[in-house]
Amino acid sequence: MISSRLLRAKNRVPKRLFGTTNKDETDRNNKYLAATYDVCDSVISKANGIYVEDVEGHKMLDFHSGYSCTNQGHLHPKILQALYDQTKKLTMASRIFNTDISGEFAQFISETFGYEKMVPMNSGSEACECAVKMARRWGVMSKGIDNDKVTVITTHNCFWGRTIVSMSGCSDPNRYSNFGPLVPGFDMVPFNDPDALEEKLKENPNICAFMIEPIQGAAGVIVPDDDYLRRVQALCRKYNVLFICDEVQAGLGRTGYMLAHQFEEGVRPDIVTLAKATTGGVLPLSLALADSHIIDLLGKGQHGTTYGGNALGCAVAKAAIEVIIEEDLCERSRVNGAFFHNLLESLDTPVIKLVRGRGLWYSLVIDRPGQAKEFSEVLAKNGLACRNTDGESLRFAPPLTIEREQLEQAAEIILKTCKEFE
Ligand SMILES: *Cc1c(COP(=O)(O)O)cnc(C)c1O
Numbered sequence: 380m381i382s383s384r385l386l387r388a389k390n391r392v393p394k395r396l397f398g399t400t401n402k403d404e405t406d407r408n409n410k411y412l413a414a415t416y417d418v419c420d421s422v423i424s425k426a427n428g429i430y431v432e433d434v435e436g437h438k439m440l441d442f443h444s445g446y447s448c449t450n451q452g453h454l455h456p457k458i459l460q461a462l463y464d465q466t467k468k469l470t471m472a473s474r475i476f477n478t479d480i481s482g483e484f485a486q487f488i489s490e491t492f493g494y495e496k497m498v499p500m501n502s503g504s505e506a507c508e509c510a511v512k513m514a515r516r517w518g519v520m521s522k523g524i525d526n527d528k529v530t531v532i533t534t535h536n537c538f539w540g541r542t543i544v545s546m547s548g549c550s551d552p553n554r555y556s557n558f559g560p561l562v563p564g565f566d567m568v569p570f571n572d573p574d575a576l577e578e579k580l581k582e583n584p585n586i587c588a589f590m591i592e593p594i595q596g597a598a599g600v601i602v603p604d605d606d607y608l609r610r611v612q613a614l615c616r617k618y619n620v621l622f623i624c625d626e627v628q629a630g631l632g633r634t635g636y637m638l639a640h641q642f643e644e645g646v647r648p649d650i651v652t653l654a655k656a657t658t659g660g661v662l663p664l665s666l667a668l669a670d671s672h673i674i675d676l677l678g679k680g681q682h683g684t685t686y687g688g689n690a691l692g693c694a695v696a697k698a699a700i701e702v703i704i705e706e707d708l709c710e711r712s713r714v715n716g717a718f719f720h721n722l723l724e725s726l727d728t729p730v731i732k733l734v735r736g737r738g739l740w741y742s743l744v745i746d747r748p749g750q751a752k753e754f755s756e757v758l759a760k761n762g763l764a765c766r767n768t769d770g771e772s773l774r775f776a777p778p779l780t781i782e783r784e785q786l787e788q789a790a791e792i793i794l795k796t797c798k799e800f801e
Pocket of ligand 1: 406626
């Protein structure tokens with residue numbers, strides 16, 4: 380029997396309570412939301428662990444993980460518990476107050492990542508902009524570069540967000556064209572090319588920093604040569620330039636290491652940025668990490684954001700990063716990633732051209748130019764949610780909690796999908 384309350388609700392919003400379709404919801408989204416993302420046909424209403432489910436009840440293995448936000452799996456009980464517990468006590472006080480969780484969280488982050496201090500923010504772009512601000516500040520105040528000439532070097536095809544400053548330091552015209560003047564003070568070199576970096580460093584004494592993703596994510600999981608980061612670090616030291624690692628997507632276990640640059644022994648960037656998986660997909664929270672001699676160059680009123688370091692975020696992020704440690708998600712990503720890599724390479728189909736990646740982060744390049752989006756829609760239909768990176772490649776990033784059996788299941792779905800394209 381339907382209660383009268385439900386009946387009233389039914390009259391008010393019938394579709395929401397009594398069934399809607401992917402098509403209906405897509406139409407509604409198209410009508411009211413800015414069309415700034417190339418969205419999938421599935422409209423998600425639920426998730427748990429490594430699964431997402433669309434509004435029609437179709438359950439899929441989540442091989443997207445909200446762009447690697449849910450490395451810990453969706454709705455992780457420990458993270459949700461921290462959310463509930465902190466919500467009952469204090470969610471927001473603003474940074475004019477320290478809270479009983481902000482110091483504890485900052486100490487935990489310092490001890491976990493080995494940097495003296497942190498700046499807490501919301502989005503990855505903000506964290507990267509903060510890194511650029513710190514580096515410019517260091518360039519002017521410590522290195523003595525002219526304020527108007529200080530320059531940050533980034534790499535071709537890098538991605539660090541879509542704000543005006545982050546699009547100013549990128550090479551994709553689609554991202555920066557027709558938005559008015561760009562922010563000056565950026566220059567670029569090819570990724571994975573230390574010689575090109577050295578050329579730049581030699582010719583321009585006004586460079587304060589080199590900023591890279593240790594593995595380029597949005598560019599399609601581009602893994603550099605094994606000694607690239609070490610060589611970059613040596614060059615940065617030789618030319619007295621800060622080395623910034625943007626670990627927003629690659630960090631927090633995704634590539635088999637807490638920080639992706641730890642793949643190369645002896646690498647320790649001067650500044651590290653984190654976001655995405657910091658809270659396991661529960662809240663936006665980003666961090667810039669550095670030692671005091673850099674971070675203390677930001678004085679009072681010179682950086683901040685209202686929600687940065689809010690009590691709820693601190694509690695949730697601490698729990699979420701503890702989950703990565705307690706559940707050995709880095710090790711699991713490394714071991715299961717290698718297992719999955721082999722599995723993908725063993726698939727007998729001419730449709731797969733190339734598999735590349737590290738940990739549980741892959742790009743699958745298909746030998747069907749221009750069909751990657753369609754391929755991802757067929758994958759979804761077959762039970763695996765993911766997204767194409769461009770016309771011929773797809774990015775895979777399942778939650779790191781995924782088991783081997785489920786990876787085998789994923790490989791079967793991928794093979795089945797390939798067969799449909801043969
Ligand atoms: C996603 C991403 C960013 C930007 O993060 P937002 O939270 O979207 O602002 C920066 N750097 C890298 C490497 C990213 O993948």
